[in-house]
Amino acid sequence: MADTSDNDDVPFNRDFPLKPGVVEEVVPGVRRVLCDNPSPFTFTGTVSYIVGRGKVAIIDPGPDSEVHAKALLDAVRGETVTHIFVTHTHRDHSPNTARIKAATGASVYAEGPHRASRPRFESEKHNPESGADRDFSPDVRLRDGEVVTGGGWALQAVTTPGHTANHMVFAWKDHNILFVGDHVMGWSTSIVAPPDGSMIDYMASLEKLSRRDEQLYFSGHGPEIRDAPRFVRYLARHRKAREASILHRLAKGEADIPTLVRAIYIGLDPRLSGAAGYSVLAHLEDMVARGLVLTDGDPVIGGRYRLDHDDFGSN
Numbered sequence: 045m046a047d048t049s050d051n052d053d054v055p056f057n058r059d060f061p062l063k064p065g066v067v068e069e070v071v072p073g074v075r076r077v078l079c080d081n082p083s084p085f086t087f088t089g090t091v092s093y094i095v096g097r098g099k100v101a102i103i104d105p106g107p108d109s110e111v112h113a114k115a116l117l118d119a120v121r122g123e124t125v126t127h128i129f130v131t132h133t134h135r136d137h138s139p140n141t142a143r144i145k146a147a148t149g150a151s152v153y154a155e156g157p158h159r160a161s162r163p164r165f166e167s168e169k170h171n172p173e174s175g176a177d178r179d180f181s182p183d184v185r186l187r188d189g190e191v192v193t194g195g196g197w198a199l200q201a202v203t204t205p206g207h208t209a210n211h212m213v214f215a216w217k218d219h220n221i222l223f224v225g226d227h228v229m230g231w232s233t234s235i236v237a238p239p240d241g242s243m244i245d246y247m248a249s250l251e252k253l254s255r256r257d258e259q260l261y262f263s264g265h266g267p268e269i270r271d272a273p274r275f276v277r278y279l280a281r282h283r284k285a286r287e288a289s290i291l292h293r294l295a296k297g298e299a300d301i302p303t304l305v306r307a308i309y310i311g312l313d314p315r316l317s318g319a320a321g322y323s324v325l326a327h328l329e330d331m332v333a334r335g336l337v338l339t340d341g342d343p344v345i346g347g348r349y350r351l352d353h354d355d356f357g358s359n
Contacts, residue, residue, distance in 0.1 A: 045085045045134055045175065045207070045226055045235050045265075053285065054278045057230045060088055060267045065115040070268060071260070073097065073197065073219065077119055079112040081136060084315055087231050087265040090136045092116055093223055095216065099195025101127040102150070103214060103223050104264055105140035113143040125150045126194050130182065131225025132211040133158035135175040137264060142179075153192055154182035155203060155212040161242035176208075176240060186212065199223075204253065206246025207234045215258055222258040224269075228276060231266035233283075237322035243283070243330040250280045287327050291351070294337065298350040301325055 062068055064080035075094040082089050092112070093103040100123050106112045125148035130138045133154075141152055158176045186192070186201035193199075200215040204227045214223045226234050227249060236246045254276045261269040269275050286308070293299060293307045305312070305320045312320055328349055331337040339349045 045136060054233065054282050055275070056232060057267050057269075058087075060231065062088070062091075064089060065111070067094075067115075067119040070262070071219070071221070073216075074221065074262065075119060076262070077112070077115050079106040079109055079115075079136075081107050081109070081112075084313070085235070085319070086136050087229075089265070091262070091264060091266075093262060094119060095199070095223075096195055096197045097123070099124045099126050101125070101129055101194055101197065101199065102144060103129045104131055104137045104225065105144045107136045108139040108143075110143070113140050113147070116140075116144060117147055124148075124195075127192065128152045129192075129199065129214055129223075130154040130180065131213060131223070131227075131264060132208040133177040133180045134208065134226070135177050137225065138177045138180045151183040153184045153186055153201075154180070155201070155210040156185050157181050157210070158240075159209050160239040161205070161209045161245060162239065202252070202256075204249035205242065206236055206249045207241050209240065209242070209245070211249075213253075215256070217258070220257065220259050222253070222256070222261050222272065224253075224261045224263050226264045228253065228261055228269065228272070228279065229263040229266055230261075230269040230275070233279065235319055235322060236326040237319070238326055238329055241326060243326035244333060246326070247280065247283060247330070250276055250283075254280070283327075286323070287331065290324060290327055290331070291336065294349060294351045298348050300348050301328070304349075 062078045064078045067075055067077055069075045077092050079090040090106045092106050095101040100120055128150045158178050188203040190201045191198055202213045204211050204213050207226045211227055236243050254273050259272055261272040289308045301321050301324050304324050309320045337349050338352050339347050341347050
């Protein structure tokens with residue numbers, strides 16, 4: 045799920061002609077099928093991946109869609125689905141898991157059920173941008189670095205919290221490939237929306253990926269990303285520039301989130317104002333935790349924000 049309001053300085057690629065239901069082999073051993081669920085947040089729709097031949101794994105079965113489930117099952121007709129992997133529990137990625145599991149008997153692998161980014165937020169109302177799938181529960185909960193092997197493939201689990209607390213990507217190291225879900229996308233930046241997401245965690249996960257060797261990323265929406273570590277560095281710089289814009293506006297005086305959105309996102313599509321607000325909120329939570337910004341009350345519940353001038357002036 046993307047924050048399409050947040051896209052002004054990264055070399056995005058929006059050339060993605062794949063049509064819903066069409067099976068495309070993008071590299072040997074990797075097929076992808078697009079779900080017909082386009083939106084300002086999902087681009088042309090959710091992309092599900094099929095890994096291997098004969099005995100295969102499906103990554104991110106997609107939203108609750110009989111049509112998409114049929115397309116995936118048709119794509120593997122005559123083969124055996126042995127594993128289902130889920131990168132995270134948003135409703136455009138995980139709900140179809142139950143349908144694919146019922147049809148194939150495959151076991152489901154993921155980091156865990158949906159949860160808030162911080163334990164203290166569990167009782168808070170989750171934001172409407174998140175689209176949390178609270179019914180999902182994997183058969184096998186994976187730990188960071190754990191490797192799952194199948195018929196001619198092996199996927200390493202890599203925890204990447206930030207977009208959601210339970211976000212996990214999967215590395216096919218032998219092929220220099222990373223299936224990155226919504227943590228990194230080639231067409232737009234990802235929504236990071238408290239209390240589901242956390243900018244603190246997201247930035248740490250970007251740094252974690254930047255140290256890895258995989259050069260080719262397959263995302264949950266849009267085209268593949270080549271020279272991926274370089275692209276990750278672009279994303280990190282972009283987020284730091286967004287933080288600088290927030291600090292620049294707060295240097296002019298105290299402000300609430302709608303005021304910050306109007307100052308930072310010039311010419312924003314009104315449909316994306318909520319996503320922009322959550323992105324700003326995620327940055328503010330991070331900056332409050334680091335002591336750069338002050339607020340009265342909980343930084344995730346919201347309110348008015350101001351600079352800690354003593355700390356800011358000393359940097």
